[in-house]
Amino acid sequence: MHEIVRKEFSKYYSGLGAEDFQVPDMPHREFAFLQFGGEVMIRHMKFLDPASLKEYIVENTPAHIYHSSAYYETPEATDMNEKGWLGADLVFDVDSDHIRTECKERHDRWRCTECGMEGAGFPPESCPRCGMKKIDTRTWICEDCLEAAKKEVIKIIDEYLVPDFGVSYSDFEVYFSGHRGYHIHVRSQTFRMLSGDGRREIADYVRGIGLDIKLHGFREVKNELLVGPDMKDGGWRGRVARAIYEFVNRASLEDLKKAVSPAVAKSLFENKDKFLKNIESDPPYWGGLKGYTLESIEKIASASIKDLICNIDERVTIDSKRLIRCPNSLHGKSGLRTLRVDYSSIDDFDPLKEAVAFRHGSIRIYVKEAPRVRIGDEELGPLKDKTLEVPLALGLYLICRGAAEPR
Amino acid sequence: MSLMLTKEDLAKYPFLKQSAAYIESMQLNLGDLAAEEYSGILSKALMRIRDSIDRKIRPVDLSDPESEIISYPLSLALVYGSKSNWLLNRFASIEAKRVEEELRKEPGDRILEIAKFGFSWEIERVDLKLEYEELPFSIPLQSYLEAATNFNDAHWKLINRYVKGGSVFLNSGSLARLISEGFKSKIIRRASEREMHNFRIPDTLAPHMDEILRYAQENMQFDEELPQGLVSDARPPCIVAIMEDVKAGKSLSHMARFALTTFMVNVGESVDEVLKLFGNVADFDEGKARYQIEHIAGMIGSRTKYKPPKCDVLRSFGLCVGMDQFCKKAKHPLNYYRTKLKILGGSGGQTGARDRKKGV
């Protein structure tokens, strides 16, 4: 990595106050660092207070700085079994790379390393030409992907954490990760001691994995006589009911045909009002249409919940010993800050502006290739093979992304 | 305390705080229990263990609750002293099953009290009425997950439960099951505590210990061993899919790699065979891979042989691809493999038809 990046990182860290390095319950956390150009993580570090962490960081200027989601008795022990696990925050990681947004057509490319086939957009599972799965990707982020990630964060919190899991608004923190997405750290005691298995259940819950609507009250009492939950019910029980209601309410005939057989779709579409009235009634009634069975409901349900399930990197949630980025540290692949987001005003949060760490100065760079990029208020590209002078933050961003070199 | 616990209750539910207190009040010494005057208790304890080996659920003998109460810690001591994980698991599950059967006969309020005195679960009476269903109890989310993650059935998955405001709502049957599972975990967890590592059975009880171990040994052999070497046709869909990814040169996620390796090692493939599998993968580093596989096979490091993750886990990681007739019943890929092997063997008479040569 280029010396200039290291120098600017170092300047940034020196300029921070000790309190900016604060992490809750520091003495029980493990800290880890990745140096510029380094491949091996420096791990098992312990810091008693923010000042000593700052001192270390200013002295060593790492490219990436992490702390453990876990609390340990002896965080500095090198053997994981000797650390003495005392619990861990529950973490959700939302990464825009995993969300299928339309903007990816504009800024992402993939290439099969086997046969050389190339394409734009979200990478395919396997190469459409040779069928191999050796796909290389070159991905970027833009406002749209980050906005999609933000929507996921809001969904996780407002749809699941608060109503279902009883988490209060003071029990979690939201961070912009400094690059592709957001992290939610839930610190309440409820989750602290959960095992990996317990965390997996939480992850599956918000991802809609393993949902069986027959276990939520949907039942065929007699042929075509269908009973089911009330939209006011809690948990997934009410959620499925509301989702189906909303879906059918908005669905075109075409939408319904994608979910169920044409005949059922037609009868559902023509009797929409009555169908919805029945669901609203007390007790709700879920049947009454010819050919409309429990199986039809199951199909409609899985089509309806698509927007309700959360796109998270489940590995992070399941892991009770994960390393996560320190607040206010810089992301070595973007030069942006890992920044705490005030949840009450998350709608207005613009990560590409507020997470900018280098607000002054400019830099001359040679850009190999880049799509349109915005950092702060500066926009650039798409461009290729060009040398130009740009604001420092934008220049460092492109250099960190590996798309440009200082000149 | 709104409930009077009788001696019979203490005998039925050995995990109650009051049961432990009662035993303590007797000031018995483990070594003394081999004496003639306690022979009734000793034989009860031995029977408890033998029952668990035989998977026999015997109702509590309420004609003599006192010796029933004391026989529990004695049998537990013998099981811990045996240092046999196999015996520990058997004992814990049969004891738990017995408790569950007793609990199912109790009215709701009693189940609630028993849960409170047995564990520090903050269970509440809520009487939630849904359409065609009533959920009288609520339990905090974390307590639910503590016990319920040991179950594999779909209806225990959190997503299929009524979850609201940090609580899980249950009917009394489910609560009884949770309590018995909590009891089971308690027995098993205790065994891995530090003080238990140095625990030795007093000499006076040693002959009985030997007898138990012999009996356990005989029965353990019935727990089937898998044939050596992979039988391709019996592979579960998830493993087939991972192998196809490998063939296509995809770099595997950590979980996929772990699942495949553990699976192969557990069906009796050698480290070399497993290594060959990975030869085609883009980011392959033989030295590192060999180390990992040997570690998984229990040849180095902690020396425990790792098992593949259960279906539930594979499902969360997006690695479960199949829902064929065997998958519907399987909770574990090895389970799937075992069942299918039997069926393959039964119809075609080709059990053990190994195809190492065909590779993947």
Ligand code: SF4
């Ligand atoms: S159900 Fe189990 S065995 Fe079948 S594919 Fe899924 S994970 Fe594999």
Ligand SMILES: [Zn+2]
């Ligand atoms: Zn190709």
Ligand SMILES: [Zn+2]
């Ligand atoms: Zn985008």
